[in-house]
Amino acid sequence: MMLLLFFFLLFLRQSPAEHCHPDDIAAILKFKNSFSNPQLLPSWTLDMDCCYIFDCDESNRIVDLTITYSDLSGTIPDAVADLTHLQTLRLKKMPFLAGEIPPAIGKMTQLVTLQISWTNISGHVPRFLANLQNLKIFDLSFNKLSGSIPPSLATFPDIIGLDLSRNQLTGPIPESFGHFPGKLPSISLSRNRLSGKIPASLANVNFFRVDISRNNLSGDASMFFGDSKSSDSIDISRNNFEFNFSQVRFMAPLVTLDISHNKIYGNIPSQITDAVVLQVLNVSYNRLCGEIPTGWKLSLLRQLTMVKLKPILTKWMFPNPNTALWLSQDLRIG
Numbered sequence: 001m002m003l004l005l006f007f008f009l010l011f012l013r014q015s016p017a018e019h020c021h022p023d024d025i026a027a028i029l030k031f032k033n034s035f036s037n038p039q040l041l042p043s044w045t046l047d048m049d050c051c052y053i054f055d056c057d058e059s060n061r062i063v064d065l066t067i068t069y070s071d072l073s074g075t076i077p078d079a080v081a082d083l084t085h086l087q088t089l090r091l092k093k094m095p096f097l098a099g100e101i102p103p104a105i106g107k108m109t110q111l112v113t114l115q116i117s118w119t120n121i122s123g124h125v126p127r128f129l130a131n132l133q134n135l136k137i138f139d140l141s142f143n144k145l146s147g148s149i150p151p152s153l154a155t156f157p158d159i160i161g162l163d164l165s166r167n168q169l170t171g172p173i174p175e176s177f178g179h180f181p182g183k184l185p186s187i188s189l190s191r192n193r194l195s196g197k198i199p200a201s202l203a204n205v206n207f208f209r210v211d212i213s214r215n216n217l218s219g220d221a222s223m224f225f226g227d228s229k230s231s232d233s234i235d236i237s238r239n240n241f242e243f244n245f246s247q248v249r250f251m252a253p254l255v256t257l258d259i260s261h262n263k264i265y266g267n268i269p270s271q272i273t274d275a276v277v278l279q280v281l282n283v284s285y286n287r288l289c290g291e292i293p294t295g296w297k298l299s300l301l302r303q304l305t306m307v308k309l310k311p312i313l314t315k316w317m318f319p320n321p322n323t324a325l326w327l328s329q330d331l332r333i334g
């Protein structure tokens, strides 16, 4: 009897299509029909129970539109902005989604998560995206975006993650990125064609994760370090950075550090042993010299699984050619 009642209640919860707001159904159908192959969305129909297919809020308005691994072909439909309660828009792994990011997206000021990733979207990163002041996650990675990064993107007050990696972006990192209002934001700009001197203003931000690897950035990137910071991961590898590593101070929470393939000089400061949870350290292909600090705590050595200390030149620049071996021998003790 209880079981029957349970199924009855379940049926009641799932069936009535009238629970769906008609404006949302209209927007969803318009969205669907702007693709050249709408048959890929067979369950999106006039009589669907949209709060069964999509996440809705208490007033049965759609709050999440997520499409992943789809061959839908066309541009991002303007009708997406008619979903006025949407907080999450995720279009991911859609190789036939092309064209530019439409201005309609700039009207979706209620968005908290915007992810357009692994698509064939091209054009610039539009300035109007800075209107989306409620964004916490901004992810436009793995697309074909070009042009420079709009400075206004640094104004999202609650931003947690900004990812523009794997595009074809050029120009510098805007100076405004040193004025991120959010706490502990993570930023990924890797695998673009960014160039120019890294702005000193970035010293103001306590980044949780920084990945600006594989660009053509230059200058002094030591501002990411400091024992008052709480970064978990810093990857500045494969750029043209040039600064004195001897003067860097390491933060205790650091887990991953990759500074490889730059022109960084000086030595590895002994204070690196304060980074007690460090697991990945890649300082290879730089101009470092001097001794490798010997104050490593055994607890650190147990966790330090990947160490690369290859010299940049044919000449081995560390005084003891067995240094890397010494580290791996000690690793085996634990």
Ligand SMILES: *[C@@H]1O[C@H](CO)[C@@H](O)[C@H](O)[C@H]1NC(C)=O
Binding pocket: 095, 096, 098, 120, 122
């Ligand atoms: C992606 O766009 C380019 C033009 O920008 C086009 O040549 C290519 O065929 C597109 N790829 C797919 C999978 O549609």
Ligand SMILES: *[C@@H]1O[C@H](CO)[C@@H](O)[C@H](O)[C@H]1NC(C)=O
Binding pocket: 195, 196, 216, 218, 240
């Ligand atoms: C990288 O930047 C330097 C200047 O810092 C410039 O001379 C060089 O041509 C750039 N390389 C590429 C591949 O853009």
Ligand SMILES: *[C@@H]1O[C@H](CO)[C@@H](O)[C@H](O)[C@H]1NC(C)=O
Binding pocket: 244, 245, 246, 247, 265, 266
């Ligand atoms: C790097 O900094 C250290 C410590 O401040 C200093 O002794 C050294 O001379 C500097 N190296 C260069 C090449 O400026």
Ligand SMILES: *[C@@H]1O[C@H](CO)[C@@H](O)[C@H](O)[C@H]1NC(C)=O
Binding pocket: 237, 238, 258, 260, 261, 280, 281, 282, 306, 307, 308
């Ligand atoms: C640095 O070394 C780590 C560990 O071996 C590796 O995962 C990483 O890809 C290397 N970085 C570069 C830029 O080669």
